[in-house]
Amino acid sequence: MGVSRPAHVVAVDGGGSKTDAVLLDLDGRLLASERGPGSSPQIDGLASSLATVDAVITALLATRPKGELAQVSLYLSGLDLPAEIAAYRAGIGGLPWAIDGVVVENDLHALLRAGADEPDAVAIVCGTGMNAIGVRRDGAQVRFPALGGISGDWGGGSSLGGEVLWHAARAADGRGPDTLLGALLLEELGLANLDELVEDLHFERRPLTMLAGLAPLVFRAAGRGDAVAISVVERQADEVLAYARACLTRLGLRDAAVPVVIGGGVARSRDPLLVDRIVDGLARIAPNATLRIVDDAPVLGAGLLALSAAGAAPDALARAREELTTADAVSARR
Numbered sequence: 001m002g003v004s005r006p007a008h009v010v011a012v013d014g015g016g017s018k019t020d021a022v023l024l025d026l027d028g029r030l031l032a033s034e035r036g037p038g039s040s041p042q043i044d045g046l047a048s049s050l051a052t053v054d055a056v057i058t059a060l061l062a063t064r065p066k067g068e069l070a071q072v073s074l075y076l077s078g079l080d081l082p083a084e085i086a087a088y089r090a091g092i093g094g095l096p097w098a099i100d101g102v103v104v105e106n107d108l109h110a111l112l113r114a115g116a117d118e119p120d121a122v123a124i125v126c127g128t129g130m131n132a133i134g135v136r137r138d139g140a141q142v143r144f145p146a147l148g149g150i151s152g153d154w155g156g157g158s159s160l161g162g163e164v165l166w167h168a169a170r171a172a173d174g175r176g177p178d179t180l181l182g183a184l185l186l187e188e189l190g191l192a193n194l195d196e197l198v199e200d201l202h203f204e205r206r207p208l209t210m211l212a213g214l215a216p217l218v219f220r221a222a223g224r225g226d227a228v229a230i231s232v233v234e235r236q237a238d239e240v241l242a243y244a245r246a247c248l249t250r251l252g253l254r255d256a257a258v259p260v261v262i263g264g265g266v267a268r269s270r271d272p273l274l275v276d277r278i279v280d281g282l283a284r285i286a287p288n289a290t291l292r293i294v295d296d297a298p299v300l301g302a303g304l305l306a307l308s309a310a311g312a313a314p315d316a317l318a319r320a321r322e323e324l325t326t327a328d329a330v331s332a333r334r
Helices: 046-062 082-092 108-115 157-173 181-189 194-202 208-223 227-250 272-285 299-309 314-323 327-332
Strands: 007-014 018-025 030-037 068-076 103-106 121-126 130-135 141-143 259-263 290-293
Touching (some): 018 299, 068 082, 108 121, 130 227, 181 194
Parallel strands (some): 007 068, 068 103
Antiparallel strands (some): 007 018, 018 030
16 A cells, blocks of 8 residues: 655746745645746746746756656736736646646636635736736625736736826926926935936836836825925825725625735835725725735735645644745745
8 A cells, every 4th residue: 555645736926026926835834945037927028037037946846856746736916808818828738837726817816815704805906917806705706907007906016106197207307396306316226317227218228117116206205295206196095985885886795894905015114104095994984894915925924825725624724824924934845
């Protein structure tokens, strides 16, 4: 009679700036973790995303003790449409780790699982970009295309960083009101004038993706009382509320006691102006809803979902949550 071999799961959370992967056993123990660059197919392209995910999983499995691979679950930003998910599934076909039952889904599911166990819940990511999902106990879901301006989207680090440059440029040439954003921008990048940055972006000497890194300047200027920056922060808060209102209304949960989970780098900044406006607005939209800001790495949710799909016991899920509590804890296992 053969000796049974321990089973393991792989969970991946991939966003616009980084990709985290973890290896867990079915008792919920964290065995290894890996981090790579961003893997959003909408930002980096399908081929680049596939290469990144393959690289982090291959590195992860190189550390694996002997045992069966029971589940692989991938949660990536940029997989917003069924066609995108189908294309990704086709792309991983034939890779040695792409076992039967592999899950390929949007990373919002990982954020939702990291922040809520309830069957009725909303999750809103405010990181490099924005997106949201709402779920109801009967299986109903609300999702959004999240394709940028063409699908009505605004918000997140890329939008905020773009607003920094837009307002700074208009203040510099006299079309817009004075703002601290210009001076903060020049200081941040070590430039003498904005023309240099504008031309670098125009001639592609700098990538437009660098604008997302300027988002913290909005909060810094707003904290100093800059009216322009305050208006941008308020707009960002209102966009979070717009997603919450849309999800709760379409699911008929405006009066329910529902957790509204928000995550991503912008949300985790916990800027007082941003958070206070969201809390006040949510109380008007859905008075029984509760705001939860998720500080844990979204790979926590990915790991819990992978373990659940593999049939792990509740105590294993509790152990995994403890071991995957923070991104630092994951990093420490590398």
